[in-house]
Amino acid sequence: MTMPWKLICKQEDLVEGAGVAAMVNGEQVAIFYVPESGNKVFVIGNWDPVGKANVLSRGLVAHLQEQWVVASPLYKQHFILASGQCLEEDITVPHWQAKLEDGDVFIAIN
Amino acid sequence: MISTVSFLTQKPHIVVIGNGMVGHHFVEQMIAQGGHEEFQITVFGEEPYLAYDRVHLSEYFTGKGAADLAMTDGTLYSEHGVRYFLNSLVSEINRETKQLILQKGDSLSYDKLVLATGSYPFVPPIPGHKRENTFVYRTLDDLDAIRACAKQVTRGTVVGGGLLGLEAANALKNLGLETCVVEFAPRLMPVQLDEKGGAVLKEMIEGLDVKVYTDTATKEIVDGEMAFHRMNFADGSHLETDLILFSAGIRPQDALARQSGLTVGERGGISVNNHCQTSDDDIYAIGECALWNGRVFGLVAPGYAMAKSAAEHLLADFLGRVGVTFTGADMSTKLKLLGCDVGSVGDAHGQSQGCKVFVYQDELSQSYRKMVVSEDGKKLLGAVLVGDNSYYDTLLQYYLNAIDLPEQAQALILPTMGDAPIGLGVDALPATASICSCHNVSKQDISDAVCNGALSVGDVKGITKAATGCGGCAALLKKVVDNELLALGVEVSSDICEHFAYTRQDLYNLVKIGEIKTFDELLKIHGKGHGCEICKPAVGSILASVWNDYVLKKEHISLQDTNDRFLANMQKDGTYSIVPRIPGGEITPDRLIVLGEVAKEYGLYTKVTGGQRIDLFGATLPQLPEIWGKLIAAGFETGQAYGKSLRTVKSCVGSTWCRYGVNDSMKMAIDLENRYKGLRSPHKIKFAVSGCTRECAEAQSKDIGVIATEGGWNLYVCGNGGMKPRHGDLFAKDLDDETLVKYIDRVLMFYTKTADRLQRTSVWMDGLEGGLDYLKEVVIDDKLGLCGELEARMQHVVDTFQCEWKSTLEDPDALKNFRQFVNYEGSDSNVVFVEERNQIRPATEVEKQQLIAKVG
Numbered sequence: 001m002t003m004p005w006k007l008i009c010k011q012e013d014l015v016e017g018a019g020v021a022a023m024v025n026g027e028q029v030a031i032f033y034v035p036e037s038g039n040k041v042f043v044i045g046n047w048d049p050v051g052k053a054n055v056l057s058r059g060l061v062a063h064l065q066e067q068w069v070v071a072s073p074l075y076k077q078h079f080i081l082a083s084g085q086c087l088e089e090d091i092t093v094p095h096w097q098a099k100l101e102d103g104d105v106f107i108a109i110n
Numbered sequence: 111m112i113s114t115v116s117f118l119t120q121k122p123h124i125v126v127i128g129n130g131m132v133g134h135h136f137v138e139q140m141i142a143q144g145g146h147e148e149f150q151i152t153v154f155g156e157e158p159y160l161a162y163d164r165v166h167l168s169e170y171f172t173g174k175g176a177a178d179l180a181m182t183d184g185t186l187y188s189e190h191g192v193r194y195f196l197n198s199l200v201s202e203i204n205r206e207t208k209q210l211i212l213q214k215g216d217s218l219s220y221d222k223l224v225l226a227t228g229s230y231p232f233v234p235p236i237p238g239h240k241r242e243n244t245f246v247y248r249t250l251d252d253l254d255a256i257r258a259c260a261k262q263v264t265r266g267t268v269v270g271g272g273l274l275g276l277e278a279a280n281a282l283k284n285l286g287l288e289t290c291v292v293e294f295a296p297r298l299m300p301v302q303l304d305e306k307g308g309a310v311l312k313e314m315i316e317g318l319d320v321k322v323y324t325d326t327a328t329k330e331i332v333d334g335e336m337a338f339h340r341m342n343f344a345d346g347s348h349l350e351t352d353l354i355l356f357s358a359g360i361r362p363q364d365a366l367a368r369q370s371g372l373t374v375g376e377r378g379g380i381s382v383n384n385h386c387q388t389s390d391d392d393i394y395a396i397g398e399c400a401l402w403n404g405r406v407f408g409l410v411a412p413g414y415a416m417a418k419s420a421a422e423h424l425l426a427d428f429l430g431r432v433g434v435t436f437t438g439a440d441m442s443t444k445l446k447l448l449g450c451d452v453g454s455v456g457d458a459h460g461q462s463q464g465c466k467v468f469v470y471q472d473e474l475s476q477s478y479r480k481m482v483v484s485e486d487g488k489k490l491l492g493a494v495l496v497g498d499n500s501y502y503d504t505l506l507q508y509y510l511n512a513i514d515l516p517e518q519a520q521a522l523i524l525p526t527m528g529d530a531p532i533g534l535g536v537d538a539l540p541a542t543a544s545i546c547s548c549h550n551v552s553k554q555d556i557s558d559a560v561c562n563g564a565l566s567v568g569d570v571k572g573i574t575k576a577a578t579g580c581g582g583c584a585a586l587l588k589k590v591v592d593n594e595l596l597a598l599g600v601e602v603s604s605d606i607c608e609h610f611a612y613t614r615q616d617l618y619n620l621v622k623i624g625e626i627k628t629f630d631e632l633l634k635i636h637g638k639g640h641g642c643e644i645c646k647p648a649v650g651s652i653l654a655s656v657w658n659d660y661v662l663k664k665e666h667i668s669l670q671d672t673n674d675r676f677l678a679n680m681q682k683d684g685t686y687s688i689v690p691r692i693p694g695g696e697i698t699p700d701r702l703i704v705l706g707e708v709a710k711e712y713g714l715y716t717k718v719t720g721g722q723r724i725d726l727f728g729a730t731l732p733q734l735p736e737i738w739g740k741l742i743a744a745g746f747e748t749g750q751a752y753g754k755s756l757r758t759v760k761s762c763v764g765s766t767w768c769r770y771g772v773n774d775s776m777k778m779a780i781d782l783e784n785r786y787k788g789l790r791s792p793h794k795i796k797f798a799v800s801g802c803t804r805e806c807a808e809a810q811s812k813d814i815g816v817i818a819t820e821g822g823w824n825l826y827v828c829g830n831g832g833m834k835p836r837h838g839d840l841f842a843k844d845l846d847d848e849t850l851v852k853y854i855d856r857v858l859m860f861y862t863k864t865a866d867r868l869q870r871t872s873v874w875m876d877g878l879e880g881g882l883d884y885l886k887e888v889v890i891d892d893k894l895g896l897c898g899e900l901e902a903r904m905q906h907v908v909d910t911f912q913c914e915w916k917s918t919l920e921d922p923d924a925l926k927n928f929r930q931f932v933n934y935e936g937s938d939s940n941v942v943f944v945e946e947r948n949q950i951r952p953a954t955e956v957e958k959q960q961l962i963a964k965v966g
Contacts, residue, residue, distance in 0.1 A: 008932075008933055015667060015927065016668060022933045022934065054684055055684040058684075059672065060642075060647070071642075073671070073673075073680055
């Protein structure tokens, strides 16, 4: 079965080492561009369930315990970019598979 | 028509009647133990609100809204399948059929019932007590009614001088009323205080313009001649007042228990056993409605303990263990009433047999302290404190843990004379010592949490809930946590994070000496891994301090904390606030109009800040560049309110206008602000300049304070307001303009060079070996031979200043950052504003739901 990849934006829309927000099927997502990582791009939900605002794309990207995470700009909880799992609390934000191909950014819609 | 509400559920049904703090805590306890899996839980609340913090009710008058006081927004309930009904009064219990009848006529069956109906205020049956403009002080609705009435009148009187009465008197005073307190007993707070303590408190309170009548019985309330009411007293005198607030004690709300034939006490209260079961095994009573061992407990901590024991008893089978029982509670209490400290521990009245008493009284500074000790002088039985509660924590621990008193026990209530304060080191506390009585957390619980990896106060709070009730034990909690960490031999590493084995000061030197210009370079040479949210902004700040590059350059942008990245201050809903620089707080009418026009055009909430600037709230990401385009066109610059950098130089008008001013503080403030405005530092920096020793600009509470003298300027350094205030130290006297600036250059650069990350100047100074004298040697005597370099570095920062917003508007790449979405032009639908006092504010979760419901 092939993944239904959806084109979201161009590589030049991304910010190196940080996140941007995008709208995908009416849902806000945060796209992080981390050139040093194997995956290069990660996508999680933009909604911060602790701070209750759409801000995760505006957090700082960090590398902690061998994992790429983003620190929420509101109350600084860390969310793992690859899984959406929060490091401090038992909560998870949605995450999507993503890829960077020939300057285009795609995410997998399930 | 009577219908029956039926729930399709196989689980046994627990109904909780009452949704006050204790009722809510019961639900929390059930959920925490997994009880919602076992039982269907249904909650009925009489008020229109879910449980709120009644302990801090008075804060409703000092700016807190209903939402701030709320203990839950209902999410906890709905997420765990707990059904709740507000505005719902249960009018009858049929114990035979195990059915409840609601006021609206519906009926509902239960398997287990929990009564958490609380109490109601006792209103003495004085003729006239039901007149208009008479109130009680219990619910948010009561407070709304009091506030509405207070707006129309000038005089208010509280009947009752107990704990709640004085709290209510404070509220009336805060509402701007001339306030009186009328107490039937011979002294204030008769339950907690002895005669002397009550007298001292009375004197203190009268010193605050609240008239106190003790030993006074009100005979009747009739029409007043000069005011709305006239209270005629038993001794023939009278008092005229417009508003009367009854706070003469509480009575257990036991009406349902009486109606259904449960056993109640002679003077009210539903009798319960150690599991909080009533005379009917399937019905529990908890909180202020319950009577245990002949006593009603009118504080929240015992209520919470009852809630816990009831929940654990109900879940005993499910949990497979016998739960905790309720065996009474300590009623010691400390409060600040009308700004006066009052504390009461254990047997405050000295009623224990053979007890002995120590008393200390100081009529000059109005304080009174009493200790009640056992006959042999070994144990503390009780204490009374009026005027200074700093003695309370230690006394309470001696009392609760029955620790042997030291030989000179009186020292526990004597003022300290220069030497180290006599306190009980947390080391001396036994493991069973109760640290947080609201959530019943012992020293052992904290120790366990620390051993299991909670290495900060925040973590310990999260795990144990200590200090999250009334918060009174926060300071003690921190001491215990620190002590436990020390005991574990946890060395507090000074490494900034896992990526750099260096302090901030080391990194600063590495950057400067190695001429390192980017984070990646520094990481490659001196660090490991990929960086995190600790080291990235710290290094970003150091790079900016040393090289003063534009912070949104491609290689720097991912280092910036969200506020620095978007050059604005993020607020709770993800919108931003904007603060343009207004040097020294001086602004022309034309510029003020520009701010007003911009705020109006974008509908921004507008507030004057403490730093004499104007803050515009509620701008969305894409609006930031648009708004700044307009502000810069009008001549404004960024105020860097988002950065760890110079914020403001506060000032008085000085000698140009003020008849007392001895020097031109206004010009000095503007010059200083313009000189240091670009400096990135370990933390934010605030200045102030006063034109004379009257010190209207409050310079001694600032990082850098300057006060005009006949001989020039006095320079104060390392002061702080905020959470831990510190007066600035007088650094040098009678300086001329040039030397003043030179010294400030050196002090600030030395701080920027040597302080830790996020360390304010006050903390930096406190930790500086050699302290103020050392700083003087470095800055004035040039002991380290650094002064030339420090000045040159500062001059570089001054010369390379750029307004970051101006640079951003000229940089199309940087502007791309400010799109809300990279692939969509719309806005964030979660950003919703409502209007309050003619301006916007973010809607609360509840308001958002209501707005959505209306639209839907």
